Amino acid sequence: MQYGxxxxxxxxxxxxxxxxxxxxxxxxxxxxxxxELPKNAKECVAPKEEMRTSHMQLLDEWRDMALREGKRxxxxxxxxxxxxxxxxxxxxxHTSKEQFCDKCHTDAGVTPYCWDCHVPPxxxx
Amino acid sequence: MKQSRRNFLKxxxxxxxxxxxxxxxxxxxxxxxxxxKAHAVVNANSKHAxxxxxxxxxxxxxxxxAINALAEVxxxxxxxxxxxxxxxxxxxxxxxxxxxxxxxxxxxxSEELEKRKFPLLCNHCETPSCVRVCPTKATFKRADGIVxxxxxxxIGCRYCMAACPFGARSFNFMDPRLHLDMEKINVKFPTRMRxxxxxxxxxxxxxxxxxxxxxxxxxxxxxxxGDLQDPDSNVRKVLRENFTIRRNPAAGTEPGVYYII
Numbered sequence: 001m002q003y004g005x006x007x008x009x010x011x012x013x014x015x016x017x018x019x020x021x022x023x024x025x026x027x028x029x030x031x032x033x034x035x036e037l038p039k040n041a042k043e044c045v046a047p048k049e050e051m052r053t054s055h056m057q058l059l060d061e062w063r064d065m066a067l068r069e070g071k072r073x074x075x076x077x078x079x080x081x082x083x084x085x086x087x088x089x090x091x092x093x094h095t096s097k098e099q100f101c102d103k104c105h106t107d108a109g110v111t112p113y114c115w116d117c118h119v120p121p122x123x124x125x
Numbered sequence: 126m127k128q129s130r131r132n133f134l135k136x137x138x139x140x141x142x143x144x145x146x147x148x149x150x151x152x153x154x155x156x157x158x159x160x161x162k163a164h165a166v167v168n169a170n171s172k173h174a175x176x177x178x179x180x181x182x183x184x185x186x187x188x189x190x191a192i193n194a195l196a197e198v199x200x201x202x203x204x205x206x207x208x209x210x211x212x213x214x215x216x217x218x219x220x221x222x223x224x225x226x227x228x229x230x231x232x233x234x235s236e237e238l239e240k241r242k243f244p245l246l247c248n249h250c251e252t253p254s255c256v257r258v259c260p261t262k263a264t265f266k267r268a269d270g271i272v273x274x275x276x277x278x279x280i281g282c283r284y285c286m287a288a289c290p291f292g293a294r295s296f297n298f299m300d301p302r303l304h305l306d307m308e309k310i311n312v313k314f315p316t317r318m319r320x321x322x323x324x325x326x327x328x329x330x331x332x333x334x335x336x337x338x339x340x341x342x343x344x345x346x347x348x349x350x351g352d353l354q355d356p357d358s359n360v361r362k363v364l365r366e367n368f369t370i371r372r373n374p375a376a377g378t379e380p381g382v383y384y385i386i
Binding site: 045046061062063066067068069070071073074075076077083084087088113116117121 | 265
């Protein structure tokens with residue numbers, strides 16, 4: 001290996017640069033966003049963990065059930081009935097989009113376009 | 126113990142069988158825990174029909190004011206903006222006889238008929254050309270005959286607008302919220318976003334909770350709404366007793382809105 005030293009040094013510098021974001025964030029602690037839970041409701045349509053990881057799938061299913069299949073009543077796993085509606089059911093308990101939805105969405109860097117059409121409670125009093 | 130090939134194969138076979146059975150056993154175990162699976166059903170008080178249709182009595186409902194009052198109610202509950210100019214969105218509007226029935230005009234119509242205004246809306250056709258041309262299935266025909274829109278899927282290609290022989294569809298050239306009073310909108314119903322096509326939905330969201338379409342409720346009897354397939358329904362009764370015509374029958378789309386002349 002004629003240029004072994006240079007190649008290895010180059011590789012080390014390259015790997016160092018590529019992994020720079022990881023170095024920068026090492027040692028720091030991640031703090032979960034503090035969402036404001038609804039005061040007037042104790043339980044959601046599904047357990048908290050399930051909602052946290054897959055509320056997007058649930059909303060996607062709800063959209064098709066209500067709009068395309070015409071099924072607008074949701075019976076949850078523990079037998080409770082809910083009207084399938086983002087605006088009239090979800091936002092009835094989660095009365096603040098800024099304090100609930102936006103906090104995690106901003107943290108995770110996602111911008112769902114739900115609010116282009118559905119009206120969050122604050123916007124229309 | 127000496128490990129023989131025979132023993133190894135026996136053990137491997139048993140393990141494979143166990144792996145196959147495990148998911149079933151787990152499902153059975155959790156199924157007995159008293160928790161049902163979450164699912165969706167049709168609202169208990171929703172209105173049902175094999176094929177929804179509307180009959181409009183234009184002897185009773187034929188003035189600008191009366192039709193505009195219906196349009197106002199419709200547009201308010203569905204958050205339809207009023208945009209000055211050609212970009213206006215309309216779900217329910219009015220037209221003259223020749224606009225309504227372009228293929229059935231007479232060169233010397235009666236004076237009364239010439240003055241009459243006709244309420245126009247999506248015809249919710251039996252063979253809707255808009256559904257046929259929609260590349261994303263955003264517009265679709267439900268089992269009960271209502272031609273509905275799924276705004277989540279609409280890509281704004283406007284094929285449906287080109288295909289509709291009744292001009293019943295409007296395109297959102299701009300954000301409709303710019304022309305809506307956000308303080309006064311109906312918060313129970315979403316608005317639309319820029320770049321989607323929209324139209325009347327026969328108040329599908331009201332039928333789902335057991336209410337009649339808003340215009341029918343407001344029309345004080347001039348509009349009849351019901352099941353076309355049921356011989357005893359109110360629309361069939363009205364159709365039996367009156368002479369009715371439909372818009373543009375030559376287009377072959379079999380509209381679901383009938384006009385008593």
